[in-house]
Amino acid sequence: MSTPEPPLALLAELTHRCPLQCPYCSNPLALEGVEGELGTEEWCRILDEAAALGAYQVHFSGGEPALRKDLPKLVRHASAAGLYTNLITSGIPLNGEKIDALAGAGLEHVQLSLQDTLPEEADRVAKMPGAHAKKLEIARCVREAGLALTINCVFHRQNLERLDAMIELAVALGAGRLEIAHVQYYGWAIENRQALLPSRDQIEKANALIADAEARLKGVLLFDHVPPDYYARRPKACMGGWGRQFLNISPSGKALPCHAAETIPDLRFDNVRERSLADIWVESDAFRRFRGTGWMPEPCGSCDRREIDWGGCRCQALMLTGDAAQADPVCELSPDHGRILQMVKNEAGQEVPPFRYRRKAN
Ligand code: SF4
Ligand code: SF4
Numbered sequence: 001m002s003t004p005e006p007p008l009a010l011l012a013e014l015t016h017r018c019p020l021q022c023p024y025c026s027n028p029l030a031l032e033g034v035e036g037e038l039g040t041e042e043w044c045r046i047l048d049e050a051a052a053l054g055a056y057q058v059h060f061s062g063g064e065p066a067l068r069k070d071l072p073k074l075v076r077h078a079s080a081a082g083l084y085t086n087l088i089t090s091g092i093p094l095n096g097e098k099i100d101a102l103a104g105a106g107l108e109h110v111q112l113s114l115q116d117t118l119p120e121e122a123d124r125v126a127k128m129p130g131a132h133a134k135k136l137e138i139a140r141c142v143r144e145a146g147l148a149l150t151i152n153c154v155f156h157r158q159n160l161e162r163l164d165a166m167i168e169l170a171v172a173l174g175a176g177r178l179e180i181a182h183v184q185y186y187g188w189a190i191e192n193r194q195a196l197l198p199s200r201d202q203i204e205k206a207n208a209l210i211a212d213a214e215a216r217l218k219g220v221l222l223f224d225h226v227p228p229d230y231y232a233r234r235p236k237a238c239m240g241g242w243g244r245q246f247l248n249i250s251p252s253g254k255a256l257p258c259h260a261a262e263t264i265p266d267l268r269f270d271n272v273r274e275r276s277l278a279d280i281w282v283e284s285d286a287f288r289r290f291r292g293t294g295w296m297p298e299p300c301g302s303c304d305r306r307e308i309d310w311g312g313c314r315c316q317a318l319m320l321t322g323d324a325a326q327a328d329p330v331c332e333l334s335p336d337h338g339r340i341l342q343m344v345k346n347e348a349g350q351e352v353p354p355f356r357y358r359r360k361a362n
Contacts, residue, residue, distance in 0.1 A: 003282060004291060006054025008245040010083070011061055012043065013259070014071070015251050018064040019092045021127040022115065023192040023355040024154055024183045026259050027063060031358075036252035040070040042273065044077045046249060049277035051081040055247070059111075061088040063251070066098070072105040079106025086111060088152075091138035092131060096145075099138070103145040110142045111150040111179070117165040121158070127357050139173040150177040150224075155206070156196035158352065163206050167213050171221055178221055180210065182228035186260045186315050191356045199348045203231045230344050234305065235312025235328040242314060243291035247281060255280045257287050260315040264324045290314050295325060299333045 016031040038046070047058060058078045065071060066089050078085050086109040087102065099110075114135055116122035122132035142149045151170040155163060163180070170178040183189045183196045198206075207227065214223050226236055239246045239258045248256040253272040261267060270284045281287060289295065293306050300311040311317075312328025320329045320343075321336045329336035 004243065004287075007050070007247045007281060008055065008240070009057040009059060009247075010046070010050040010055050011059045011246055011248040011259070012046070012065075012074075013061050013063065013248065013250050014043070014065040014068045014074070016063040017067050018062060018090065018358075019067075019128060020064070020090050020131060021357040021359050022125060022154070022188070023357055024156065024189040024196055025358040026184060026187055026189075027358065028187055028260075028262055029191075031063075032251045037068075038249075038251065038253050038272070040073060042253065043070075043074050046272055046277060047074065047078045047081050047083065049272075050247065051078075051083050053278050053281060055083065057084040057086060059086045059088055064090050064093060066091075066093040072101050075102055075107045076105040079108075084108055089113070089138075090126070090131075091135045092128070094138050094141070096141040099141045099145045099147070103147055107147060109148045109150065111152050112139055112142065113152045113154075114166070114169070115153070116159045117162045117169050121162075125159070125355075136173070139175070143174040148177075149173065149175045150179055151175045152179040152181060154181045154183055155198070156183050157198040157202060157348070158195070160198050160202045160206055163209055164213070167209075167217070167221070171217065176222060178223055180206075180223065180225040182226070184229070184260075186263055186319060188356075188358045190319070194347045194350055195353050195355055197230070197344065197348045198228070200231055200344070203228060229313070229316065229328075229330045230340055232330050233332045235309050235316075235330040237309045238313035238316075238328075241291075241310035242289075243281075243287035244310070247277065255284065255286070257290070258315065261286065263315050264318055290324070297325060297327075299331075299335075300327045303333065 015037055016027050075085050085107050087107055088111045091112050115125040119132040123129050153166050185193055210223060210225050243257045248259050249272060254269045255272055256269060267286045269286050270280045296311055300306050312330055314324045317326045317328050318324035320339055327334040329340050
């Protein structure tokens, strides 16, 4: 296999700790504890190695990365190494002073999550009273510090009716970008699929609304929208293709091709405590296993989209077919596509069950 292109970005999951308990959290069910987290010097070395490898950006993520007291130091180090720095945050542990300190350390961009536009609904999803009000205050502080702001909202059957209100709120908060995310069904979201899965009618209305807003708000707000998998005819290029653009480092140093990769049972993940990032990126079994097209069985192997979507999501293929090497069943060409249609039919119209919230040892 030829040497891969350098990764575009490092996703640095500094911690799995988080004050919120979103029922669609992409963290694994087995959350890593604080005792195993990489230390400051270890993260600094990883940031240097990522820059040397050719990565452009670092996304400080979690859990809630702002729970790490060394965040300003890590931002400063990343910035000095030449990486574009983005903080993906719930906003809860932050305040104006901390945001100013991060801006002073070289932070360039903040991606702030909102759960809804109705405070009581947002707080119910986050399972924290007052969370929404705090987030609005943090959005204001981010803009006052002169940082670029993206609002991220995960949409599902219980908040899609307020998509238009979220667009207006993002504009009012001075965000330059709105990420309209749909739930990815693995980890905690699988536990809550029936409570989250929207209907086809909701998705069609949302698509029309976004198209209209994109035209209306050109030059004001950029939209980042990927339609939800279960209503697509072809899959998306998950993580831009396995082992092609992103390197995900877990809080304890496991190097993952995507944040859900650990759901694939026979993959072995190297740890940055034992191997250099460059070595892992080029050589490790986990990154090589589904990189490129050589591993693909039919129908992907001879499909003219195989270097566009790279066969879709490996974790989704595993979850829905029992084999991570199969075509993503979201694809109409997959022999397992009928399972998706049946599952959507069974679940999307059912009564909404209560959430099973994310928490340790739930
Ligand atoms: S999705 Fe919610 S619970 Fe999970 S890390 Fe983000 S803010 Fe925390
Ligand atoms: S057959 Fe495979 S490569 Fe072709 S569109 Fe479907 S998932 Fe993508």
